[in-house]
Amino acid sequence: MADEMVQRAQRFINTTYNNGATLGISKLDENGQTGWPVMYALTRALQYEMGITALSNSFGPTTLAKLGELYGKLDETTIPSANFCRIIQSALYCKGYDGGDIDGKYNDRVKDAVVKLNQNMGVSGTYPGSSLWPKVVKGLFNMDAYVTVNNGSDTIRSIQQWLNGKYILRKDFYIIPCDGHHSRDVAKSMLFAIQYELGMADGVANGVFGPGTQSGLKSHTVSLGTTGVWAQLFTAAMILNKRNVPFGSFTATVQSGVETFQSFSKLPVTGKGDFQTWASLLVSYGDQSRKGTACDGVTKITPARAQALKDAGYKYIGRYLFNPSTTDLPEKQIQPGELATIKEYGLNCFPIFQTWSRSADYFSPSQGAADAFRAIEWAKYHGFKAGTIIYFAVDYDAMDGEVTDYVIPHFRGVMRTIGENSSYGVGVYGPRNVCQRVADAGYAAASFVSDMSSGFSGNLGYPLPTNWAFDQISTIKVGSGAGLIEIDNNIVSGRDYGQSDFDAGADLGGLDERLDEAAYRSLMLQDVKAYLESIGVPETGGDGWTDKDWASLGGISTTEAFNEVVNADWLFTSLARTLRMRKALIQAPVLWELRKLNPLDFASDAAVKAGQMDDCSTGWGQIFAATAIKARNYCIGEGIINGEGLDYTSKTDLRNVWDKLHDDEEYNVRTVAYVLLWNSDVLGIDRPDLSGNLNVTQAVLAQYNGTGPDAEQYGRELMGLYNVLEQYNALSRA
Known part of the structure; x- marks a missing residue:
């Protein structure tokens, strides 16, 4: 306004x-x-x-x-x-x-x-x-605002005003916001205030939680009955960490709040504002001399290292499911035999998934889905059992707006894919604000907090997430000789202990790979166009429509349909690998239906939107909502996917599914794959699998268009398209 x-x-x-x-x-x-x-x-x-x-x-x-x-x-x-x-x-x-x-x-x-x-x-x-x-x-x-805004806390605002009024004449203290919200500037102002009260001169006080500040705080334990500025600073720190205590003296109410905070943070429950409690309130990593019982690292756990970790009191080890690099950090990914060693030494392992994830532009709903598909695959490959929480990384200082615009939509994609296609759980690794916001959105069951990055804006001014499982606070070395290993030292909350036993592991042999676009994209397009033209499907138009009318009414060309499919190659590949079927089988009907979209299809869509029809084929794969419900119900019943069955006779269920098929291309393509699997059950034949059985393939493709002579012709025509696509998919996985 x-x-x-x-x-x-x-x-x-x-x-x-x-x-x-x-x-x-x-x-x-x-x-x-x-x-x-x-x-x-x-x-x-x-x-x-x-x-x-x-x-x-x-x-x-x-x-x-x-x-x-x-x-x-x-x-x-x-x-x-x-x-x-x-x-x-x-x-x-x-x-x-x-x-x-x-x-x-x-x-x-x-x-x-x-x-x-x-x-x-x-x-x-x-x-x-x-x-x-x-x-x-x-x-x-x-x-900066100097009045309470956006549902800020009046108590926090009074603390901000108190800090400004008390320390404004000090050389390096500048006016902080008085908006009722904790923040980076407020966190730094608290450290300045403590340093001033410790007697540090202007120019020495720097707002950093360094050795001098830590040493001074060890001499300023506060407890029941403490009054004055140290009690004020301590209660301010408690309130800024979202603890409901009064600002001022150290009362019995404050003591109770301290005990609750210490228990939550896994500190010794003393009820006093001792050094470790001060540290945990003031900086994200707290007292870095604390010894955790969990660790994570990029180094293989050998028998000697496992023994060294066990002797040092570690029980839980975070290791990476996958490393996209073949040269950088060669032991970052879980190595062959490593989980057996972890199990043998009585240790547990919790899995982490990260490829890049170090800038906002990495994160998107489709990337979240792709990461989740890959994480499922590698978790099964390594033998992680159902119920394992996989921690997906946000390994940079994401600003709050970036969390809203990029990270949360990304985790929506992760959660949907993990939830539909596996029995694993979703965790998040990242700064405090990222972890809490992803958890609040309902997209993470547990948080692995990157608290060592104390300067991150997502850590400064934010309390420990409510669902934290592991708190990464320091990098240390453990063991000696063959057992020497550098690890990140983590505190454990007890919300997740990882896994102590593992399955044999899944075979990844024979699965489709992403298309080698540099080598094959243009050749593949040429062959697709040539094949379709050979059966009477030109680059544009067809089916009685002129090229001009076709384009003006919304039809797309063979090249445009092909580009849509290849641009979504990550999705087709992920589905094919997860469902253990050939990618070309999913691609063929989608490419065909995209190319065959015509004004009659658009008119039917408009009729459903207007409430004049209950259902019609729609979206990339031109699927009826009733068909989608039946196919998904079948796959749920067979344990292929997770979810709750729906009623294809219910107008509400039909419309909800139709809207998804129409509006959500990823949902539509997923459903194409489920329809093809369901078709095999309808026909009473084997499911499509990695063998690429041509009889099964043609039968389920024909069933995609129903029954009768038209469906049989549909199956024959799509079989030819399948063969073209499979040729290049095979070359890419060779």
């Missing part, structure tokens, strides 16, 4: 500073919306008015020092110019305060706004009155 005064502030910047050219920026959108672009512009304008030549978006030490040097504080007696005042007035509006008429006058309206700003920041005791001091100005020129 546009704010008229913010819009006037944007217009002021554009008209005064040559549409931003004077400030080294582009012209601002005059949209009346506060955001970083306008705050950066105002920062640069302020610098320009002070004579700073190297303009920057950052309100850094140079800008701060120049303010103090030139003016000391800003008010009606020191504001140097009308434009300077307009910049201040504009910034006040962008913060939600009344900045007057943006008329260059530091009048009563501006003064009242500054008084309110100082109060909201918690610094009015230090900075009484209506003057703007340099650190307050710095806080004005950013996007």
Whole structure:
């Protein structure tokens, strides 16, 4: 929603500073919306008015020092110019305060706004009155809020204000937000406050949980009856970790809360604010001298290493299911015979799945599904039993918006695939915020927390996830000689212990591989087109439609249909490998039905959407919802997939499934594979398998189109297409 005064502030910047050219920026959108672009512009304008030549978006030490040097504080007696005042007035509006008429006058309206700003920041005791001091100005020129927003906690806001008011005069302490939410800046401010109370001088205190801070805290245990600033700091740390205790003195209520926190974090339950408890409240890794009973690593567990780990008290070992690299970290993937060694030495193993997962653009629903299919395959290959939780990695500092836009949709794909195609569970490895949000979305049963990365924004300011299973806090070496091994040391919650016994393992021989597109894509397309043309299916049109009418009414060409199928090769390959059938068998009807889509199909779709029909064939595979329900029910009954059976006579079930078939291409293609398996049962023949039995293949393809002469012709025509596709799939797996 546009704010008229913010819009006037944007217009002021554009008209005064040559549409931003004077400030080294582009012209601002005059949209009346506060955001970083306008705050950066105002920062640069302020610098320009002070004579700073190297303009920057950052309100850094140079800008701060120049303010103090030139003016000391800003008010009606020191504001140097009308434009300077307009910049201040504009910034006040962008913060939600009344900045007057943006008329260059530091009048009563501006003064009242500054008084309110100082109060909201918690610094009015230090900075009484209506003057703007340099650190307050710095806080004005950013996007921090100083009122409770987005369901923030009033108690947390009071702690933020208390920290600002108490420590604002210290050199390296800057005003933090007072929005009722814990954050990276608040976490760092707590460390500064503790360092100041330990007696560290300005320039020594740095907001880092280093040796001096740790040593000092060991002498400041707080317990029942403690009052004063150390009790305040401790209870603040508890509240910031979402513990429901009062801020202030160490009361019996606080003691009870501490005991609960210690139990949850697997600390010794003392009821006191001892060093380990302080550490766990202040930094994600806590006390790194803590000895865990779980570990993870990229090194093979040999008998000597297994004995060294066992002697050191380790019971649970995290190992990787798969390593896409054949040269980097050659022992990262579970090695042949390794799980037998783990079992022999009385240890357990919990599996981790990671390929890349180190930037936002890796994550998507389709990548989640692909990862899940591959994880299922490798978990079965290694022999992990049903019920095993597989930890899927988010191995980077994902911003909260990236978690929303990329990571959670990715895990939706993981969960759907794991849930439908296996008896495994889903876990998440990553920073605290990632783990908690994925868990809250219902896509992870347990979290493996990357707490060693204490500087991650997803760890700073976030409590330990409620479903944490393993807490990774330090890298250490264990053993000596042949038993020497470097591991990540993990604390164990008891929510997951991994597996102590393993199946024989599945054979991966003979499965389809991804198409070697560089070698075969263009050749495969040529042969597909040639075959289809040989049976009367041209590149476009056909079935009585002219090329022009076909295209104008939504029909697609052979090349377009082929590209859709090959672009989804990850899905066809994953299904074929999971179901132990030939990929070409799933591809053939999908490619055919895509190419054969015509205006009559689109009209039927529209009729179902309008409620004029209950069902019609739809989507990539042109499947009826009733057929999909029957096929899926069969596969559920046979233990091929998981799920609850539906009623194909129910209009509600029909419509829900039809919508999925129509809107969700992945769901549609999965269902094609299940229909082909069901067809074998309908016909009373063997299921399609890796043998690629041609009689079975043609029979289930014909059944895809029903019964009778038309279906038989359909089967013959699709058999030819199958043979073309299988030729190149075979070359790719050779």
